[in-house]
Amino acid sequence: MLRKGITASFGAAIHGLSPPQLTDGVINRSKRMMLDALGVGLMGTRTAVFNKALAYSQMFRSDERSSVWGKSELTLPPYYAAFVNGVAVHSMDFDDTWHPATHPSGAVLPALLALAETLPRRPSGLDLLLAFNVGIEVQGRLMRFSSEAYNIPERFHPPSVVGVMGSAAASAKLLGLSPAQCAHALAIAASSAGAPLANAATQTKPLHIGNAARKGLEAAQLAWLGLEGNPAILDNNCGFGVYYKDYSPSAMAVSASADFKWILEDQDVAFKRIPAHLGMHWVVDAALEARAKLENTAGNFDLSQIRQVTLRVPPSKYVDCPFPTTEHQARHSFQFNGSSALLDNEVTVSSFSRAQMNRPALKELLSKVEVETPEDNPPSFDKMYCEVEIETERGQSHVARCNTFYGHWRKPLSQEDLLDKFSVNASSVLCTEGVEGVIDVVGNIERVRECSVLSSYLRMTSGPEEQRYSTRSL
Numbered sequence: 001m002l003r004k005g006i007t008a009s010f011g012a013a014i015h016g017l018s019p020p021q022l023t024d025g026v027i028n029r030s031k032r033m034m035l036d037a038l039g040v041g042l043m044g045t046r047t048a049v050f051n052k053a054l055a056y057s058q059m060f061r062s063d064e065r066s067s068v069w070g071k072s073e074l075t076l077p078p079y080y081a082a083f084v085n086g087v088a089v090h091s092m093d094f095d096d097t098w099h100p101a102t103h104p105s106g107a108v109l110p111a112l113l114a115l116a117e118t119l120p121r122r123p124s125g126l127d128l129l130l131a132f133n134v135g136i137e138v139q140g141r142l143m144r145f146s147s148e149a150y151n152i153p154e155r156f157h158p159p160s161v162v163g164v165m166g167s168a169a170a171s172a173k174l175l176g177l178s179p180a181q182c183a184h185a186l187a188i189a190a191s192s193a194g195a196p197l198a199n200a201a202t203q204t205k206p207l208h209i210g211n212a213a214r215k216g217l218e219a220a221q222l223a224w225l226g227l228e229g230n231p232a233i234l235d236n237n238c239g240f241g242v243y244y245k246d247y248s249p250s251a252m253a254v255s256a257s258a259d260f261k262w263i264l265e266d267q268d269v270a271f272k273r274i275p276a277h278l279g280m281h282w283v284v285d286a287a288l289e290a291r292a293k294l295e296n297t298a299g300n301f302d303l304s305q306i307r308q309v310t311l312r313v314p315p316s317k318y319v320d321c322p323f324p325t326t327e328h329q330a331r332h333s334f335q336f337n338g339s340s341a342l343l344d345n346e347v348t349v350s351s352f353s354r355a356q357m358n359r360p361a362l363k364e365l366l367s368k369v370e371v372e373t374p375e376d377n378p379p380s381f382d383k384m385y386c387e388v389e390i391e392t393e394r395g396q397s398h399v400a401r402c403n404t405f406y407g408h409w410r411k412p413l414s415q416e417d418l419l420d421k422f423s424v425n426a427s428s429v430l431c432t433e434g435v436e437g438v439i440d441v442v443g444n445i446e447r448v449r450e451c452s453v454l455s456s457y458l459r460m461t462s463g464p465e466e467q468r469y470s471t472r473s474l
Contacts, residue, residue: 007234009251010138011183014169017134019126019446021260027446029264030133032418033096035442036271037105038069038458039422040095042429043349044088045070049203053087053210066114067455070429078114079214082167085110086213090159090206092275092349093331094425099267099382099409100143100150100158101278107163107212108135108170113458115171115217116451123174125441125448133262135170135216138186139163140263141252142234146244152279152316152379153197160195160208161243167216168223175224180231187229189219190240200318201332268409270381271418274347276330279319280337281405282386283311287341289400290388297396301342303361305392309369311338312387314379323366327352338388339365381408427462434460 044050045068054068057080066081068074069088076084089095089106098104112131116123123131139162143149149158168189172182192215195208233239234249241247254260270278291301298305313320313334321333330336330352340351343365350356377384387401404410413421419439426435437457441448448454 005232005235006249006251007183007186007232008179009253010141010169010186010234011179011181013252013254014134014138014173014182015177015179016254017130017173017260019130022130022133022446023262023265026133026262026264027129029268030129030136031442031445032271032415033105033136033269034109034132034445035422035439036096036418037089037109038438038442039425040092040275041085041089041106041110042070042458043094043425044091044206045429047088047091049091049206050084050088052203053084053207057084064118066117067459069458070461072459072461078118079218082111082114082217083210083214085114085210087206087210090209092352093205093277094272094275095209096269096271097278097381098140098269101153101381102139102143102158102162103209104136104139104159104163104166104269106209107139107159107167107216108132110210111167111171111213111217112174113451113455115174117455119174122450122452125445125451127174128451129445131170131173133264134173135166136264137262138169139166140267142240144263145240145249146246148244148246150380150382152314152319152381152384155197156243157195157197157200157205157208159212161193163209163212164189164193164216164219165240167213168219169216171217171220172223175220177220177224181223183231183233184228185220185223187231187233188222188227189216190233191229192219193240194243197318201321201326201329203328205328268412270409271407271413271421273407273413273421274337275349275352276337276347277319277332278381279313279316279384279386280331280334280347281407282384282402283313283334283338283388284341284347285405286386286388286400286402287338288345289402290390290398291342291345293398293400294390294392297398298392301345303343303365305394306365306368306390307393308391309338309342309365310372310389310391311335311369312372312374312377312389314377314384315373316379320371322369322371323363324357327354327357330357334371334386335366335369339369342388342390429461430458431460431462434458434462
């Protein structure tokens with residue numbers, strides 16, 4: 001018997017939410033999230049960190065097997081399929097970002113797809129869609145228990161904390177657990193939560209998403225087997241409250257009617273145009289505008305005529321990296337992304353290659369960059385701005401400011417551009433039939449009889465001669 005309380009309310013909500021409570025707005029937004037996560041995950045299967053995680057995971061065996069995205073013949077035990085696919089999603093920091101700050105989709109979708117392939121009752125697309133939204137909703141609710149969560153993180157990587165809880169909730173929903181079992185799944189998952197922010201800008205950061213997917217799935221299946229945790233894990237400061245300094249939890253109420261209020265309805269996610277930390281999008285857009293202003297005056301961009309570049313950004317130590325030496329550091333460097341945008345008039349997937357990073361011209365420009373953190377620039381993805389000022393040897397100054405980049409929830413990517421991003425990313429791994437199949441299934445997911453058909457398209461790889469590369473996707 002589960003006593004009444006905040007944790008119990010979450011268990012009841014996870015169990016009780018039903019398809020009629022999904023609104024058109026939530027369905028459309030969550031389908032965009034799913035498609036984007038699959039695209040960046042497919043692209044991520046080409047990375048070194050994914051291949052290391054895959055080599056490790058192939059050491060394990062089980063009777064149940066689940067698909068590895070972008071691998072036509074390869075399967076893994078479900079936990080490890082969830083792990084490597086989650087790693088792939090975040091391997092290039094190309095996945096969606098929510099507010100308060102987390103990467104919501106990568107912790108949930110890999111777990112659900114791995115689980116769906118193993119269930120004797122094949123879940124429908126609508127089952128998948130509902131479970132996905134339950135996992136997203138739980139993350140959103142948990143982050144709203146603290147005002148600290150609204151800022152760019154300082155101590156831990158949020159997906160490692162709320163992501164594992166979202167994965168557990170989503171997996172519990174797809175498994176059809178009872179309210180008490182759903183609550184215990186959250187309690188079990190809480191003991192696998194947490195990863196220090198010191199591992200940002202390293203190859204270990206993508207493991208945070210992979211582990212969240214895997215450990216959340218594991219927690220739900222342990223709860224299904226009868227394992228129990230603290231039934232008040234969300235109620236207590238010594239429970240989930242250990243992660244926040246100002247923890248103030250509230251119940252998750254669900255009525256039998258169809259008027260449930262989803263957080264995703266009011267708070268959209270941001271989709272990235274470049275594979276880098278979200279904060280980099282502000283500095284890139286401002287740098288591109290500042291360069292255009294300089295070219296309008298001088299006629300061209302001449303590095304030798306640049307005396308200094310000043311970046312005015314919010315204070316955040318883990319994205320202040322003056323001279324990055326690895327691709328992961330570069331993805332978390334205001335200086336690198338601003339300089340790349342100024343030098344090349346774009347930032348692409350290939351911008352983070354070793355050859356591009358080691359260019360003498362880029363290093364020269366980096367040496368001219370200064371960073372300022374104005375007091376009116378808060379470390380919040382909802383309130384921050386970036387200003388780029390180029391000062392020339394002739395004493396001219398060209399300033400541009402970005403308050404909201406294209407792709408932010410206030411200025412969302414068009415459906416055409418979102419589909420283009422997916423197609424470019426996915427076609428680096430899948431054949432045309434696979435790319436078009438994923439788009440079709442996700443676009444009609446609420447009407448798909450068996451969601452496992454999605455995994456079949458994710459395995460339709462292309463030969464080298466069919467793979468289509470562009471400067472935007474390398």
